[in-house]
Amino acid sequence: MFSTLDVELHPGFGLGAFELGASLWNIIDMLRQMQHLFPHVDIKYDPDTSSTTPIILHLRPHLDLLFSGKHQRLRTICVRRLRDTSPPVTLRYKDAVLSSADEVLRRVAISRIFGPTYPGDDLRYPGAWFSFEEDGIGEGRKGVHHEDRSQEVKRVLISQKEVDTGQGDALGEVAECPVMNGDISSAILKVHDGVTLHFHPSTSAPVHFQIGTTTAQDLAVTLGPPLRVHYKEDDRMTIHSSLQEESDTGYFYNYFQHGMDFYISGNTHVVKKIILQSNVPGSPLFQVYKRCNWEIEGKPEDDEDDTPPRKRFYDRFETISHFLSPREPPPSMLLDRTNDEENLRLPSATTRLYGYDGIILEVSEASQVLSVTLF
Template identity: 55%
Template sequence: MYHPALDVDIRPGSGLGIFELGSSLWTIIELLTGLQNEFPQVETKFDIASPTSPIIIHLRPHLDLLFSEHHQRLHTITLKRFRDAPPVTIRFKDRILFAPNQTLQRVDVNRAVGPTYEGEELRYPGVWFSFDEHAAPQAQNQEIKSITVTQHNGQERDGLQEVLECPVMCGDIARAVAKVHKGVLLHFYPTATSEPCFVEIGVTTAQDLSVELGSPLRTHYREDDRMHIHSRLRTNDEEEDDSSCMGPPSPRAFYLLCSPKDFYNYFHYGIDFLISGTTHTVRKIILHTNVPGTPLFHRYKRCPWEIEGVPEDDEDDSPPSVKFTETADRIRRFLNPRETPHHMPLNRTDDEEGLNLPNPITRLWGFDGVILEAAEPGQQVVSLTLF
């Protein structure tokens, strides 16, 4: 199989080649989908038992892309196995550090990048050079075996912390505050200067969405009547009136997931909006968590949502909340600490022949104004629906 040569430049603390630190997992996967000739062997690794674990994309044979566990942002880029095919050329600023049929040694890095502190690695702010462990330590001809690009500027490895805010995040959702029965308040990067956007159920129109969020990546109409059996007989007026489903938690809430839909899909925000066919306003909002190993993984960018609770009083500026990183049990208790809500299993692979996943079954939990879809057995909430 032919593999094109790899030519990358090192940008300490920022990126390597076409990859920028801080990019979302969804963005990188979309990028790689269009570069299958350049990167034909792509492997995604994650811990099935821990849905909020870090994720590694391995681009054979040279690159490892490590993503943070909570916000799924590109945290670390590692370049290795320089001598393996396809050939690699490595640049730093206007200088070639490594080319095919060459070696990259300690002295080459010192000349190009400059002096730094002694240690088992050559560590500079934002980039580390690791050595061949079999070579004599501190020798000038000690060969470099891997290069790591990270935001970290300290002298010790910092573990896997969340990525610091950086320019590549501009325009992405930094925080999505779900307000039950009301809508969602969206905060964007850069957080210091961006104005939040409130999408209100029954008020915000399709045109408002296009103005505030831009055009959706896809708009589609779909009718799925598999859950009509769980609803009462409803007139057309009742179907358009969301207030008929605002009472105590009931199986009728699940009807709202599968009634006729006119969806605005914002995959790059991790959000779907259901638009009313008569009022053209938002009827439902679905926030996606992009949990590895589940049927919807890779389709949506992770939306960093949280559910806002009821303030203790009118002067409470920081009402209680629960975030997407919590387990389904914790979120269920937050929404209704006194009762066990109605729930049912859902297998999203029923319509996908030949699709085998480690966690194909999710469970739907219905609350007053909220539906949680949770993975089994990991208990990570896959999506949050507001209606």
């Protein structure tokens, strides 16, 4: 016996519990709690450009969720196979049932509910698009076609209204919207200093966390309590530490929802390290942390330079390494994050750690920087 998927269409805003602009991390976290409705979830992306590739979550058999490549925000929702009854899907709009196991969605019903629109193979309205093809894209508004009033709708697509008015790229980034409020929009790193966080909405004041100055209490007041406090430091790294560092067994504040960790001194309770995560598909820590849109800021060329150079999370390791040090990359250490997980198997489980003055990069086999640590 299958549960009926009952969802309401909100043109330009979302479908049921899925809000346009929501992060990939939040959506997958929500799906973990909805396994009775979505027992099978496929994640699709381009492995050759996994740092910036758009990601599709296929919730069999009815839903495809498209996420933008850089900020990993829900861009487009596609409802398809409306007549598939395993499980059945009911699609509503306001007080009307558009489609169900007993109600076939046809062209005439769309026109009656949503009103007139431009002629074409598909019916397009701001924030919603009704297609009569199972797959592919019709000719849209390019011409006038013979229209069959009884023509059955096969797919429904929901996107922000900017896409449908020609103001946005269908595979581009998502315009700022209320679901983003409180999330980090960008994190600007400065070596030997700390990180400046910018938040949504864009009118929010930035916040600066400084290594050696910011306290655990400062973090809790500004970011709220961490999702987890981790007291056990990895003992395998103490062999590389000084005697003073070994005696100070600190703890981590884990902000998975911001893609950040703070390592805090157990003696002074002051931040000693800041770790930011790239959330690259296929990497060992994918979906443990939300993507943090970090940028490493260099020194300005002169006193009048108000746009200092920066390197971003999607730049290749070689580019960032040369930015940090023009010499050859330093020797690296191998890290296999699956060693502690007996049942976890990944095609690219091994990463490399490269240490520079005040900063450490964790790098994949494909030269993508998976995380950055300031100390």
